[in-house]
Amino acid sequence: MGFSVTVYGARISVKTFFICALPRSRTAWLANFMTFGDSFCFHEPALGITSFPDLRRLFESTGRHVVGSSDCGNAWIADGLVREFQDCRFVVVRRPLDEVQRSWLEMGLPDNGTLEKSAIMLDYVVRNYSPFSLDADDLSDPEVVKMLCEYVGAPFDRARFDLLAALNVQVNTDYLTGRMTAENVAAMSTLMEAV
Numbered sequence: 001m002g003f004s005v006t007v008y009g010a011r012i013s014v015k016t017f018f019i020c021a022l023p024r025s026r027t028a029w030l031a032n033f034m035t036f037g038d039s040f041c042f043h044e045p046a047l048g049i050t051s052f053p054d055l056r057r058l059f060e061s062t063g064r065h066v067v068g069s070s071d072c073g074n075a076w077i078a079d080g081l082v083r084e085f086q087d088c089r090f091v092v093v094r095r096p097l098d099e100v101q102r103s104w105l106e107m108g109l110p111d112n113g114t115l116e117k118s119a120i121m122l123d124y125v126v127r128n129y130s131p132f133s134l135d136a137d138d139l140s141d142p143e144v145v146k147m148l149c150e151y152v153g154a155p156f157d158r159a160r161f162d163l164l165a166a167l168n169v170q171v172n173t174d175y176l177t178g179r180m181t182a183e184n185v186a187a188m189s190t191l192m193e194a195v
Contacts, residue, residue: 013065014059014060014064014065014066014067015065015066015067015087015089015152015153016059016066016067016068016085016087016088016089017041017066017067017068017069017088017089017090017091017152017153017154018068018069018071018074018078018081018085018088018089018090018091019031019034019041019068019069019070019071019074019090019091019092019093020071020072020074020075020078020090020091020092020093020121020122020125020131021070021072021092021093021094021095021122021136022072022095022097022100022115022118022119022122023072023100023103023104023115023118024095024099024100024103024104024107025072025093025094025095025100025136026093026136026139027043027044027070027071027072027093028043028070029139029164029167030070030093030139031043031070032164032167033145033160033161033164034068034070034149034152034154036154036155036157036160037154037155037157038064038065038066038155039064039065039066039067039068039152039153039154039155040062040064040066040067040068041067041068041069041070041154042058042067042068042069042070042071043069043070043071044070044071044072044073045058045069045071046069046071046073046074046077052080052081052083052084053084055069055081055084056084056085059085065153066152066153066154068152068154072118074090074125075092075118075121075122075124075125076118076121078090078121078124078125078128078129082129089131089132089151089152089153090125090129090130090131090132091131091132091133091134091148091151091152092122092125092126092131092132092133092134093133093134093135093136093139094122094133094134094135094136095135095136097115097116097119100115101115132147132148132151132152134148140165142158142161142162142165145161146158
């Protein structure tokens with residue numbers, strides 16, 4: 001599962017995983033939790049990536065054995081991810097669409113139908129890639145999170161889980177919307193077209 005890379009002169013095997021979810025479904029929390037020990041999980045890296053080989057280079061740069069991406073755009077580009085990372089694993093985190101829409105609007109972000117389309121893309125990943133699927137609320141259950149870690153090959157640390165379980169990790173929306181420049185939107189469109 002993954003690819004090999006040379007780190008400090010030694011060849012290591014790298015396992016890759018991609019977390020797919022609607023926005024406001026604890027993807028930032030998951031990226032934080034999954035960055036531990038020999039595992040690294042990027043949060044929303046697609047905002048700065050223009051090609052799948054760029055994403056591979058980003059993953060390689062970590063020097064970790066297990067590398068993933070927790071990104072709401074992953075479901076949209078799943079086919080391209082599989083072409084670039086043939087043995088990757090997918091995780092789908094579900095949250096009711098109406099809750100996501102309500103949370104999205106409370107943040108002052110417009111919903112132009114993208115959230116509903118994203119939910120359809122999550123269904124696509126489930127139908128085509130047999131992911132580990134869970135509800136966002138299940139991320140409060142250490143046994144479910146442990147199974148998720150085992151599925152992707154990442155370490156599970158119960159003390160770390162207990163430390164982070166009560167945290168509400170959120171992206172600074174001012175920062176995020178500031179990064180959503182025309183250039184970044186074009187880059188994501190380029191990735192989607194490459195699929």
